[in-house]
Amino acid sequence: MSQQVKERVSQSKFLERFVWGTTFTSRICDLSIPTKQQRVRCTIFLLLVAWNELRQEFALGEITPAECQRWRNAIGNLDVLECLATLKTADDLTLRLVSEGKVLDWSYDRFKRDLKEAGGRPGFLIPIIPLVKAAMSSSGDIRWIRALHQCFFFAKKVSFVHDERACQLDAVEHFCSVDREIRCSMRIEGPRRFFEKYLNDEIRPEPADFRHGSGRTAEVRRHEVFFAKDMCLGRDDLIEFGLRQLNLPNDLLPFRSFSRVGELLVVPKDATKGRTIVAEPTTCQWWQQGCASALWRYIENHPYLSRRIDQEKNGYENNILAREGSVNGDFATIDLSDASDTVYWPFLLQILAPSQDLQAMCIAGRTGIIHSDLIPGDGTIAIRKFAGMGSALTFPIECLVFCAIVEEAIELSGGNPHGSRYHVHGDDIVVETHYAEAVLEKLTEYGFKPNLQKSFYKRNILWNFRESCGGEFLDGESIAPIRLSRNFSGWPEKTDFHPVQPWPASLVDLINTSFCVLDDVRRTCIRKLFELLPKRLWPVFDYDGTKGIKSFCPSNFHLEKRYNSRLQRMEVRCGRWRSTHRYDERHPSSVLVRELPNANILSDYCLGSWLYEWLREAYVRSRNSNFERRCDLGLPYDAICVEGLEPLGASWAQVQDEDPL
Numbered sequence: 001m002s003q004q005v006k007e008r009v010s011q012s013k014f015l016e017r018f019v020w021g022t023t024f025t026s027r028i029c030d031l032s033i034p035t036k037q038q039r040v041r042c043t044i045f046l047l048l049v050a051w052n053e054l055r056q057e058f059a060l061g062e063i064t065p066a067e068c069q070r071w072r073n074a075i076g077n078l079d080v081l082e083c084l085a086t087l088k089t090a091d092d093l094t095l096r097l098v099s100e101g102k103v104l105d106w107s108y109d110r111f112k113r114d115l116k117e118a119g120g121r122p123g124f125l126i127p128i129i130p131l132v133k134a135a136m137s138s139s140g141d142i143r144w145i146r147a148l149h150q151c152f153f154f155a156k157k158v159s160f161v162h163d164e165r166a167c168q169l170d171a172v173e174h175f176c177s178v179d180r181e182i183r184c185s186m187r188i189e190g191p192r193r194f195f196e197k198y199l200n201d202e203i204r205p206e207p208a209d210f211r212h213g214s215g216r217t218a219e220v221r222r223h224e225v226f227f228a229k230d231m232c233l234g235r236d237d238l239i240e241f242g243l244r245q246l247n248l249p250n251d252l253l254p255f256r257s258f259s260r261v262g263e264l265l266v267v268p269k270d271a272t273k274g275r276t277i278v279a280e281p282t283t284c285q286w287w288q289q290g291c292a293s294a295l296w297r298y299i300e301n302h303p304y305l306s307r308r309i310d311q312e313k314n315g316y317e318n319n320i321l322a323r324e325g326s327v328n329g330d331f332a333t334i335d336l337s338d339a340s341d342t343v344y345w346p347f348l349l350q351i352l353a354p355s356q357d358l359q360a361m362c363i364a365g366r367t368g369i370i371h372s373d374l375i376p377g378d379g380t381i382a383i384r385k386f387a388g389m390g391s392a393l394t395f396p397i398e399c400l401v402f403c404a405i406v407e408e409a410i411e412l413s414g415g416n417p418h419g420s421r422y423h424v425h426g427d428d429i430v431v432e433t434h435y436a437e438a439v440l441e442k443l444t445e446y447g448f449k450p451n452l453q454k455s456f457y458k459r460n461i462l463w464n465f466r467e468s469c470g471g472e473f474l475d476g477e478s479i480a481p482i483r484l485s486r487n488f489s490g491w492p493e494k495t496d497f498h499p500v501q502p503w504p505a506s507l508v509d510l511i512n513t514s515f516c517v518l519d520d521v522r523r524t525c526i527r528k529l530f531e532l533l534p535k536r537l538w539p540v541f542d543y544d545g546t547k548g549i550k551s552f553c554p555s556n557f558h559l560e561k562r563y564n565s566r567l568q569r570m571e572v573r574c575g576r577w578r579s580t581h582r583y584d585e586r587h588p589s590s591v592l593v594r595e596l597p598n599a600n601i602l603s604d605y606c607l608g609s610w611l612y613e614w615l616r617e618a619y620v621r622s623r624n625s626n627f628e629r630r631c632d633l634g635l636p637y638d639a640i641c642v643e644g645l646e647p648l649g650a651s652w653a654q655v656q657d658e659d660p661l
Helices: 003-020 034-057 065-075 080-099 108-117 122-136 142-153 163-181 189-197 226-230 239-243 282-301 317-327 345-351 357-363 393-412 434-447 505-511 520-534 604-620
Strands: 261-268 272-281 331-337 369-371 380-382 424-425 428-432 467-468 471-474 563-566 569-574 648-653
Touching: 003 034, 003 065, 034 080, 034 122, 034 189, 034 520, 065 122, 080 122, 080 142, 080 467, 108 122, 108 163, 122 142, 142 471, 163 261, 163 272, 189 345, 189 380, 189 393, 239 357, 282 317, 282 357, 282 393, 317 331, 317 424, 317 428, 317 467, 317 471, 331 467, 345 357, 345 393, 393 428, 393 434, 428 434, 428 520, 467 604, 505 520
Parallel strands: 261 369
Antiparallel strands: 261 272, 331 428, 369 380, 424 428, 467 471, 563 569, 569 648
16 A cells, blocks of 8 residues: 555544544434434545545645634534535536636635525535635636536435425425426427327337336335235226227236325435425336337337437437537537426327327326325325326426427427437437527426526537536536435444445445546545455455446455366355446346346356245245345246345355456
């Protein structure tokens, strides 16, 4: 270990002692609960480590004990969650100055004043004041802007209050108020013409397209077995109408009734807010999955629509156009607020009329009544929107609607949509800059709410900023930062380990995300992981991070080794992790297996053990908590198989590289 690395580790340990010696309070959230206090401390600690690393990157010195004490005194009487919300305010303010081309007019005093006026807490930024001042006097160097953006963005999305009743009430009230306030022009000739032109063919799902989604439903929680969802399937008049219209077998669903009422849930958004999603009725979710598969297949095979919308590339085309727009200003990026909650149902019905199949899909799959104990009155609301977040049809339908609106705006501006390079991915729209104002005007006319703070369509002399689908570009360079996930759980305070906790996989994800970006954060997380885990569960290092921790020169000499004579290779014993960044691997020899968290270790023995475990569990009629991951194997309709592998258990993996020493 080099002397520089030793100093960085020593500074990290000092910051850790400082943070754990501080008690954080909040008026919004009860931080007297040990687990929440621990989460806040882990978040603040990693934030300080990131800030310290960025300061040293620009030769501004490390965070000193005196600065730490000043920072502690400044936030002593403040709400720590409001302080974390200051990061979002500061980040929005920075990006607004950049996008408006006012970088050369920056000054720290002006930034501090604007931050106070926006409700921020400048005292929370004491550890990075030298960095902020240096950036303000840098004459707009992109490296400094990237560093500032990283400072503000790193922890601004971590959520602590989504399970607090006050936060849930605010989120539910917002959902209801947005629904009440939907206003939409019914002059639908333009959008309807788009559907007449491109969606007038048959769009028919196959029986094999229908399946359960991975999320929870109104009747069944997320981790319950799939056949519990099967028992909730049913039909009503709308489902039967859809079966007839789409020429599907009448026995596709059992002949029993179901309740077409969705459940409104509050999930994390940022430090002080939650957002709502709808848990659809099981039958509606099953129907939406099949119809969405057919609709995506139609879009992907369509010679024109496939140029405008993509699902598989995850916004890649939007990123390419956004980068190009940041160089020459030719493309604008437009973002919408509450996009999925503002698709007015009568408006959608009218513009879908030319496509009878697509209209039938939406009618049969729509959930018009939403329930929540937090809704005043009887706890239900009849929504005016098409659907909320949670419906499998929401994303493709809003893509098509926004394409129709963009094409109408281009035509009214005297342009030809076929000559445009516009692209749509959900509520992220990229279009030529000279059409941007017309598109914004049309979106507002049809009841949508453009987010002007996150829509960038101005040409600047110095440079242009564009953001779309997670890509952020300034003068052609990516300044997209890394961040802690909304569900970041930190790590336990004690060294004893419970095998079902999600924190090790979460830390592995953060370690791999920080690779070659924030080395001190990565090093700190690796240290905590190895301190708290038993040796048999230490993760393995590999080249691409698919099996553990990504490394240029993986060396696993610290793990227990053995020689596997059957496979004639050296192996190490390590923890098995399911990271969210991992590719969705499929086992090549089994077409029956649909969703496997560890497809790379599947074998006939595993498959046999799964079947054995299913038979054993079915015999005793109990569901053990050790078998939380279930996989639908395409067996008979009422069959289910559970994964017979211990969660986060140890396994043997091939040695990637020997210790160079």
